[in-house]
Amino acid sequence: MSRLDDLRGPVPARAHDARAIAALAANPGCARRSLLDAAGVDKDAAARHVGFPAPFGQSQFAITRGNVFESLVKENGCAELLRLLRELMGLPIAQVGYQDVENVGAHLRASHTRALIDRAARESEDSAVFYDHPLLSLRIAGQTSYLEPDVVAFQLGGRFHVVEIKSFSVIDGQAEPEKVAAAARQAAVYVLALRALMEELGHDPERVSHDVVLVCPENFANRPVASLVDVRRQLAVLRRQLARMTRVDRLLEDLPEGLTFSLEPDADGVPTRSAGELAEALRRVPARYAPDCLAACDMCMFCRDEARGCGSTDLLGRQVRDQLGGVSGMDEALGLAEGTREPEEGQEEIARLLRLADRLRRECVA
Amino acid sequence: MSEPLDALEQRIAELRAEVRRAVKARDTSLARLLRADLRRAERAWDEAVVTEEAGKPAEEAGPALRESGAALMPIREQVHQALLLLGVPTAAKLVVAVNEAFFAGGLRSPQLSSLRRDEERSFRSDPYARPYYLCAALTDRLSPARGLLADSTWPLEVRVVGPLSPRVDFLTTAVRIAEHLTRLAEPPPGAVRLLSRMAQNIPGAVEGGFGPADPATVVGAARAELEVHLPADTAQRAEVAARAGDQLTDVERLFGAAALSTLRGAC
Structure with missing residues (x-):
């Protein structure tokens, strides 16, 4: 190294x-x-x-907005979140336990999270549903990174779910795909860290669900709505990428x-x-x-x-x-479109399409 | 546009710029002071513009009157008033909401952040001198629970919190607020809104939609859910309370034992 x-x-x-x-x-x-x-x-x-x-x-306003929405979802012992999970996943009424990891003070959060998750995984019957302010760690390329998921929820079919609270709104059941994708990628990191923790503690890592609960404001109001996001693909990409980070030797050789x-x-x-x-x-x-x-x-x-x-x-x-595969630069693409450059072998198809596009554009502009 | 208005506008613009500068320099206390000045200037502008329109002084100075009423009672009394109504350890945010809904209003959450520490200092220097202290709720590790305010005259069983207690206390709070609403001849609209918002998260408390909640329905629904959690929660609380009674000193029983290696309580 x-x-x-x-x-x-x-x-x-x-x-x-x-x-x-x-x-x-x-x-x-x-x-x-x-x-x-x-x-x-x-x-x-x-x-x-x-x-x-x-x-x-992020802008200060976006950060404040995110924090306000998160505290709204979490206030009164995660009352809003509890309703959402009852509606979305049929959480039994009796399951309402809430543990604030931060009660032990910031410096003990990581070890307390570990202890609580371990206890929950061992005696799944009586453990709490919500773990607020958890702190997970993940080893990446020889360094420990500390990660803070919004909430970790348990007791949904005996599995852990990562809850991600985001303040972009879901309008008419639709949210901006890029933002959802970013949230899913971020949540996948938490799932990975939680699975690593489970493995370390000697539990089955599959008890951490690959479905993430995404909580967003609904429509134009501040009322939260939850949906499940499958992060299996993001997990796979992430694992591959992290494995590459430890195998950067090949990249290093060319330097x-x-x-x-x-x-x-x-x-x-x-x-x-x-x-x-x-x-x-x-x-x-x-x-x-x-x-x-x-x-x-x-x-x-x-x-x-x-x-x-x-x-x-x-x-x-x-x-x-x-x-534009096979076309190396924009100059070349423009040349092919305007007919000032002869297509090389294998470029005939893309050249034909580019010329067509060029003709259509001329007709529109003219 | 008359001269005082022009002057005020200029002052507002200057203050905005100063607030921006203070925020940029991360001087929060200065920024808070400047924001208060800004609010005052804006209110003065509002009044001036109305006066100019009507040609006579503005009569209904509603918010200003309310604010002066609020200032008559110290913050700890106001918080105590809200806690008496609710009867369970409560987060600062909810205390502010209840104060706004039923009482004088005008409390702000940041004002409550140092309250517990001040009360602890007062208790340490002169124990039991006051009839009540605003103190902490205790977790199952006997450390103070984050953000919760409680009343020192409550029995320990009420002041400790277990894993189920946040839900139990939330439901109890809803019941207390609903009951108080039924006692009032003219329920304040803010309080009805607060209850409706809470009722959204209690199964069976609202019959669909976002309309105002019916206090009696809320009480019924909350009691029904309470029945499920109460036995387990009472047992857990009793256990923690017994431990707290055995192990803690007087001060710690009110304000919590310092968590291991936490450097506080130096006063």
């Missing part, structure tokens, strides 16, 4: 939170991200240093000797390396930019600029990129 330490330089490694881990699963093909994450490089600081700070982090993303600060806390050098180092590792990166990765602006610079089709999104 010393090669990874070289990459990071003499600064402490950054721990990952659930969002960061979930973002890993969002773009599994990106070598740059895999490498930076495996080495624990502070991507935000790196992006800022090379002059492409990400417009990142030039002496490459580093070190952000070693001088006395004033300013990185000692020049921005140009760092950018050069970053460019040595191929990225796989897609517009979704803007929502998930600190390096997004840097990669987008790079993709624009070389006219890559990645800018247009995954779907378009896949349809």
